Amino acid sequence: MPRPLSDEDIEKFRERLIDAAERLFAEHGPEAVTMRQLADTVGVSPMTPYRYFKDKEEILAAARARGYERFAQTLEAAHARGRTRAEQAELMGEAYVRFALQHPNAYRLIFDTRQPNEADYPELARAGERARRTMTLYVEPPPGAQGEGADRELIGRVYWAALHGPIMLQLAGKLEAPYDAVRVISALTRALWTSLPAAAEPALAPAPAT
Amino acid sequence: MPRPLSDEDIEKFRERLIDAAERLFAEHGPEAVTMRQLADTVGVSPMTPYRYFKDKEEILAAARARGYERFAQTLEAAHARGRTRAEQAELMGEAYVRFALQHPNAYRLIFDTRQPNEADYPELARAGERARRTMTLYVEPPPGAQGEGADRELIGRVYWAALHGPIMLQLAGKLEAPYDAVRVISALTRALWTSLPAAAEPALAPAPAT
DNA sequence: CCGGTTTGCGTGACGTTGTAAATTTATGCC
DNA sequence: GGCATAAATTTACAACGTCACGCAAACCGG
Numbered sequence: 001m002p003r004p005l006s007d008e009d010i011e012k013f014r015e016r017l018i019d020a021a022e023r024l025f026a027e028h029g030p031e032a033v034t035m036r037q038l039a040d041t042v043g044v045s046p047m048t049p050y051r052y053f054k055d056k057e058e059i060l061a062a063a064r065a066r067g068y069e070r071f072a073q074t075l076e077a078a079h080a081r082g083r084t085r086a087e088q089a090e091l092m093g094e095a096y097v098r099f100a101l102q103h104p105n106a107y108r109l110i111f112d113t114r115q116p117n118e119a120d121y122p123e124l125a126r127a128g129e130r131a132r133r134t135m136t137l138y139v140e141p142p143p144g145a146q147g148e149g150a151d152r153e154l155i156g157r158v159y160w161a162a163l164h165g166p167i168m169l170q171l172a173g174k175l176e177a178p179y180d181a182v183r184v185i186s187a188l189t190r191a192l193w194t195s196l197p198a199a200a201e202p203a204l205a206p207a208p209a210t
Numbered sequence: 211m212p213r214p215l216s217d218e219d220i221e222k223f224r225e226r227l228i229d230a231a232e233r234l235f236a237e238h239g240p241e242a243v244t245m246r247q248l249a250d251t252v253g254v255s256p257m258t259p260y261r262y263f264k265d266k267e268e269i270l271a272a273a274r275a276r277g278y279e280r281f282a283q284t285l286e287a288a289h290a291r292g293r294t295r296a297e298q299a300e301l302m303g304e305a306y307v308r309f310a311l312q313h314p315n316a317y318r319l320i321f322d323t324r325q326p327n328e329a330d331y332p333e334l335a336r337a338g339e340r341a342r343r344t345m346t347l348y349v350e351p352p353p354g355a356q357g358e359g360a361d362r363e364l365i366g367r368v369y370w371a372a373l374h375g376p377i378m379l380q381l382a383g384k385l386e387a388p389y390d391a392v393r394v395i396s397a398l399t400r401a402l403w404t405s406l407p408a409a410a411e412p413a414l415a416p417a418p419a420t
Numbered sequence: 421c422c423g424g425t426t427t428g429c430g431t432g433a434c435g436t437t438g439t440a441a442a443t444t445t446a447t448g449c450c
Numbered sequence: 451g452g453c454a455t456a457a458a459t460t461t462a463c464a465a466c467g468t469c470a471c472g473c474a475a476a477c478c479g480g
């Protein structure tokens with residue numbers, strides 16, 4: 001039925017394709033996934049996706065935005081499970097590491113995909129911003145207390161980098177055997193915890209990431 | 211002169227091609243460099259490199275090994291310029307960050323290239339091992355002193371990750387404006403320095419990375 | 421109710437990639 | 451000096467992202 005194609009039809013198809021793209025990209029990496037596979041997965045001819053997206057790049061951006069949101073949800077769920085601020089921070093750190101190590105390609109899709117002009121995809125920028133805010137949740141001052149002194153923006157990024165560094169090294173095969181990412185993160189965050197201003201809490205305990 | 215082709219001829223050609231590959235890969239990334247460009251750069255026809263290398267992957271491995279060595283040399287030079295151990299560590303950290311930020315694609319070529327079977331390329335493994343040792347130079351105990359207590363292997367990796375994390379975030383465009391990699395690294399290493407066992411020295415002062 | 425226009429989709433094709441196979445070229449040896 | 455042979459080039463192929471055409475189905479003015 002060629003003629004119609006309501007806005008919701010369009011949205012429906014986009015959703016279906018983005019879902020498939022996120023799954024495939026997060027499993028094999030974007031380079032390894034072909035437009036033809038993608039089209040095949042949702043049961044259309046190779047060129048049909050081009051009616052709904054400009055090109056592969058745009059599909060990638062949409063899939064990455066989805067990845068961001070899924071990741072943010074994971075962290076928020078962990079955050080919600082905590083009762084004290086310290087516990088929240090610990091749970092979020094654990095969730096972060098577990099997500100990255102269990103879904104390496106999804107993690108790379110989010111944080112290690114070179115997409116030169118991310119600005120061209122506002123949804124992606126928005127999703128990234130949300131994830132960034134989520135990740136610094138634990139460094140927000142408790143409601144009612146003024147976070148004096150410490151530069152919370154900086155501290156948030158410090159903890160973030162302290163997780164990201166070991167994770168990236170391990171995903172690249174540079175951390176092995178006894179000195180794996182969890183171990184390094186444990187040492188790193190403990191050191192930060194003992195010496196960074198009190199506003200910051202530890203991000204990860206030495207617990208195994210299953 | 212088709213008939214001969216001494217071992218040194220072979221080595222000569224391999225050198226020339228690896229040189230070109232390292233330059234091109236480190237400038238544009240491996241995906242963006244084509245076999246035909248590569249062949250063109252060294253002035254041969256597209257298929258000639260295949261007589262000297264199995265495939266692009268093998269050339270990439272060789273170029274990465276070169277990158278490792280160049281990187282290690284850079285760090286060693288910085289190390290040699292220091293007079294005290296603290297100064298050596300600081301200079302190496304600065305050199306590390308400067309290298310990564312000035313040659314992002316070279317840095318990625320080394321530490322962020324997914325080459326599933328690195329084990330198939332012994333030179334690459336060797337170069338990686340050398341670089342790894344170089345990077346933990348500053349954490350070695352001073353000759354004559356026994357580095358008791360602290361797990362130096364772990365501490366080396368902790369500092370490494372503390373540089374790698376912020377750098378990767380910045381290269382992915384996730385650190386901006388006032389909170390750039392140098393800033394985050396500065397905070398991170400200072401925190402480590404004040405709380406990690408005394409065997410570890412700071413890896414980077416807050417100096418700008420030019 | 422009906423033909424023309426419009427619109428969604430599939431098909432086929434193009435240029436580019438990495439690389440295999442065939443072909444040309446140029447030497448060393450008898 | 452001609453031939454075997456090894457190096458290099460040329461040609462060829464499958465797969466990729468994407469362009470351009472063409473078919474077919476639905477809406478719409480008469």
